[in-house]
Amino acid sequence: IPCFSDLLTPQELDTIARVTGCAARVSKPSCRTTPNVNKYRTATSVCNNLKSPRLGASNTPFTRWLPAQYDDGVSRPKSWDPNRSFNNFVLPLVREVSNRILATNDASVESDREFTHMVTIFGQWNDHDLTFTPSSPSIRAFSNGLDCDESCERSEPCFPIQIPLNDPRLPTGPDSCIPVFRSAPVCGTGKSAFNFGDMANRREQINALNAFLDLGQVYGSEEGLARDLRDLTNDGGLLRINKEFTDNGREFLPFTDVKGNMCATRRRITNDTNAKEVPCFVAGDVRVDENIALTSIHTMFLREHNRLAGALLRLNPHWDGETLYQEARKIMGAYTQVFVFRDYLPHIVGPDTMARQLGRYPGYNETIDPSIANVFATAAYRFAHLAIQPTLSRLDINNKENPMFPSVPLFKAFFTPWRLVFEGGIDPLIRGLVGHPAKLNTQNHMMVDALREKLFQFINHLALDLGSLNMQRGRDHGLPDYNAWRKFCGLSTPSNLGELAVVLNNTDLAFRLLQLYGTPDNIDVWMGGVAEPFVHKGRVGPLFACLIATQFQKIRQGDRLWYENPGVFTSAQRKALKNVSLAQIICDNTGITAVSRDPFLIPEGGNTPIKCNNIQQLNLSAWKENLPL
Known part of the structure; x- marks a missing residue:
């Protein structure tokens, strides 16, 4: 039986691929025509791997380390039919x-004794x-037009969370x-997707970001957004800044020009009907306004890019704006690689x-797929949802509760950029993050x-429940169960x-989980992962330590432009980058004058705050280009 595609010309198939957004799945980019492909990253990270140009690029499928497990074997989530047994x-x-x-009493949460918020x-x-x-880009069910925000019926793409008695x-x-x-399916996957003839593909989900540590959340992971975030009114290689407000003379992020303002929360939160609202900020990632600590x-890092671009100029x-932008961006990408591997991951895994x-860095391996695994994105790297304090601390210059702008309940800090504009800027929040402990997941x-x-x-x-959402999303994505990942x-x-009680070191918790799931084989992987006791000196259990480390191992080895890969930076530049610190970023880009050398550790003992002029700065002399005579 001929496939419908046999009846179409190559030109018609190409048009269909483009208008449906499937071009990224069926066309291979040319890296030969990409400018500076061996020197700078593309925004999407297309052509990082020269033989397989889309490996790790944005808007490609999450990878699978284990096959998806769907209710119907192809697309339908587990528990779509609430009466089906597993x-x-x-x-x-x-x-x-x-x-x-998951429920806890906020008043009795335990704080971490080692690590800061x-x-x-x-x-x-x-x-x-x-x-x-x-x-899914649709807010209505495909079959009957139901509004997913209004109806509790399960009808693709509506997958509502039922409320128990x-x-x-x-x-x-x-x-x-x-x-x-439901998460949008990748073109050509799932029985309800447009798929060029293969109706048996299991449904896969899209990662809109690239898989590399390159600060895409600052610069954008799509070429259009990356360009829009730049200040192209001059040749300074700068990122755009806010034209309406400053933070005690320092830059704020620019406002979005998107119509509709989900950040217009000030009047509802303060009950002041005359309070001035401001738009959401815009950055390389759309979640920039999720909470004001993240926005800070x-x-x-916006300020650090512009500081670096100015110093490089x-x-x-003689450098033009493009060179200044790309060189500052390249240094910033190295920052995050250093911070994540040297400073952050040891505390976690x-x-x-x-x-x-x-x-030790083993070198680049073009055969390794750095793509983000579905289980990492949808379960393992969501461990920190249980390490968030119920309050965002705001501290004054003496590291005491800020009398003018006191600490903010977390639920009143979502989508509130106005708090930064009208309530003292980012300095009190940064002091709170490095001065107060994280919540301990117990x-x-x-x-x-x-x-x-x-x-x-x-x-x-209706206020949401993040724990429920994590588990529902895992079922939506067809993640295998807890034991499969173990x-x-x-x-x-x-x-x-008995065996689960040993794994969890907690008979009561094991009993309560089996009351719900019946067998360990049914436990949602996120729930099982966050329930495990920590590995030695880490903040996740053995399962998530394995999955997180495996992912970052692949990210590093599969990155042709990793900062330690010979030829990406000079040896002098690599040496300089080894000494960068988050403390330096804080000192150079806020009004804070003293900070702990390691902002991830509680500021006590040998980590008490020191004056910023004693914090080592990045020596940029290795970036000086000597022009030929």
Whole structure:
């Protein structure tokens, strides 16, 4: 039987591929015509791998380390049919799991004794460099036109979270649910997708960002956005800044020109009907305004780019704006590679996993696929949702509670750029991040109410539950179960209460999980992963330590433009980059005059704040270009 594509000309197939957005799946870019392909990254990271140009590029599929497990084998999520059993048990409602396992009393959360809240928010910042999964572009069901925001019926792409009986916050019944849209499928995957003849492809999801540590959240992961974020009114290689407001003379991010303003939350939060609203900020990642601590880190790195571009211009006055932009961007990309591997990951996966998987740089390997794994993006790297404090601290110059602009409940800090504009800028928040501890994820105090009961309360008609969303998203993406991933990592696969209690080192938690799931084989991988006790000196359990380390191992080895790869930087430049620090970024781009050498560690003992003029700066002399006589 001929395929429909046999009846179309190559030109017609090309047109269909372009108008449906499938071109990135069926066309191969030419790297020979890409300017400076061996010197600078493209925004999308197309042509990082010269033999397989789309490996790790933005708007390509998440990779799978284990095959997807869908209800129908192709596309339909587990629990789409709420009565279907798996391993002889019906899967629990994700909101019921959230209520019975994740709920905590915010007043009694335990704070981390080693790591600051900067570790948590930096993790979110780093995640936004690597992963973003677009939802279905339709807000209505394909078959019957139902509005996914209004209906609780499951009809593609609507995958609402059902509310269990006697829910402590939400009304129950057939018309009570938390709306969820399925993630958009990759072209050619899933039985409902347009697929050029192969109707048996399992559904895959799109990573809208590239897989490399390149600060795409600052610069954008698409060429159009990257260009729009630049200040092209001069030849200084700068990023655009806010033209309406400054932060005590320092730059703010520019405002978005997108119509509609989800950041118009000031009047609702303050109950002041005359309060001035401001638009959302815009950056390389659309989630820049999710909370004001994250926005503050975005703002620091915007300023650092412009500071670097100015310093490079003074060093090399003959450089044009394109060179200044690309060289500053290249240095900034090296910053994040250093910070993540040297400073951040050891605190998360622990020294044993670092030594086993993430030790000395082994060199570039073009056969390694650096693409982000679905399980990393949808489960493992969401561990830090349980390390977020219920309050964002704002401290004054004496590192005391800011009397003018006190600390903010987290649920009142979502999509509130006006707090930075009208409430003291980013300095009080940065002081709070490096001066106060992260929340400690303990098995009896998992997720704070700001995320589980009040998420985006002021921009949605119904506050969301992040824990439920994580599990529902895992089912949407067809992630295999907890035990399948334990086996993948070479770990034990518990089969009963006693064995699960040993893995979790907690009989009560194991019992409660099996009351819900029936068997360890049914546990959602995110739920099982965050329930595990920490590895030695880490902040995740063995499963997530394995998955996170495996992902970063592939990111580093599969990156042709990794800063340690010979030829990317000179030996003198690499030596200079080894000494960069997050403390230096803070000192150079805020009004803060003293900071701990390691902002990820609690400021005490040998890590008490020191004056900024004692913090080593990046020596740019290795970037001076000597012109021929």
